[in-house]
Amino acid sequence: MTRFYVTTPIYYVNDVPHIGHAYPTITADAVARWHRLLGDETMFLTGTDEHGLKIQRAAEENGVTPQEQADKTSQRFRDAWEQLDIANDQFIRTTEKRHHVAVQELLSRAKANGFIEKGSYAGHYCVACEAYYIDDDLIDGNNCPIHERPVDWLEEDNYFFKLSALESELTEWLNSDTVFPEGKRNEALGIVKLGLDDVSISRTSIDWGIPVPWDDGHVFYVWYDALINYATAVGFGNDEAEFGKWWEQSHHIIGKDILRFHCVYWPAMLIAAGLKPPKQVHVSGFLLLGGKKLSKTGLTQIAPADLVEDFGVDGFRYHFLRDVSFGPDSEFSYEGMVSRYNSDLANTLGNLLSRVATVVTKKCDGIGPKPNPDSPLRPIAEQSYRDAAVAWDQFQSPVALEAVWNLLRETNAYLERNEPWKMEAGSTEVATVLGDALEVLRLAAILASPALTRGSTAIWQTIGLSGSPEEQQLPAAAEWGQYPGGLAVAKNAPLFPRLKVEDAS
């Protein structure tokens, strides 16, 4: 049995879910759905990052305890994901007991192996940022670059992680097919090549965190707690056999803002604890609006639910999976979303389905005929499956979906060439053409199901099939010719009615 483990970043609970969070979550969900179609034993993890100063501050501002802040916002993430049909197997919260146990265990092992030492840190400190700055960062010699207020000189006892001792192990890991795309791998290698400083991993100035087990009064710095969630969720510190089972197949999806943490610090922490680094890390660019990161624009005010209202769950999911490639930044546009919906969902897929249903009603008494084993669409369908499989394996959802839409466009062209609506009712010719188109709809319902969680089931039912596309198993289900024929095809209202730009504003 092949196993597959995929994770999203765990999101901070100081802020509510926005479409920048939805994007990696939908990608992980779609990739997990593809692996379930392949029959892999699949684990898909998402969750929330609940410790640290950011959360403590947000709680203070809202007049609640950090735990109350975390409970409320974590639930908002769960609700948002439910609305988007995110089928995660687990939702982890870093305030869970099992996570405390795992963090303390992993970092204790790193310490036992000689990678954690006590030291003191001295530097310019901005209390508002809770961060140290070096001389070059400061404005006018003594002011915080963010708050433009004088910084303090602070000296603190900290535990340090000896990152500098792991440069060669990290280089080796980065050189072995681990970080994608290539440009991001080079970025991570560049960080290691520049030389790594040891990093402070504990704080005495706050208490909203996981205590350092060997020294009261210290809590782990939030990143050294957060990263370990990926190990906690599959049993680290609680069930070693379970952990061993999943860890070798770990795939992290992250944004480029957290590359250093996932591609340098995290593998180093694992190595220091005597564990294997993750199998793969896939790094996305940012969604931008007017050239700026979403969180720096008003778009964080748009909850995914607002867009779902206009585009439906499928329209929302399809846009992000089809239009945003892993790696480069991508400009978000409402108009782009409308035009993608209209061209691919309303026109190419929706029209094909309604055309086929209409002609089957008129020319075949509403009963779908069987496909032709020698159909000219067959090699195109076979290629489409092969291309989609390679692309999903590489987390390239735009390429995978394009492979399916290419087949749909070819099928529309096949109908236009053959004009079954002009053929004699009940003839062999009309049955051949429509049987082929129905087979393509069967295949498309399966192959597009990681993106279209609702539309693919609707197609499946419209063409008279029982069960659901998600229950099918690849690669067997992708073989040409399995639409059985003799099924009642329904003539329903359009699956994806066309949108006007005004509809969606």
Ligand code: ME8
């Ligand atoms: O960094 N475009 O959490 P976070 C694309 N808790 N992706 C975006 C985005 C945008 N405009 N805005 C956010 C954290 N994201 C830590 C992670 S993991 C152990 C701890 C996505 O709530 C992107 O994937 O700030 C980014 O890495 C993630 O949300 C960070 O969410």
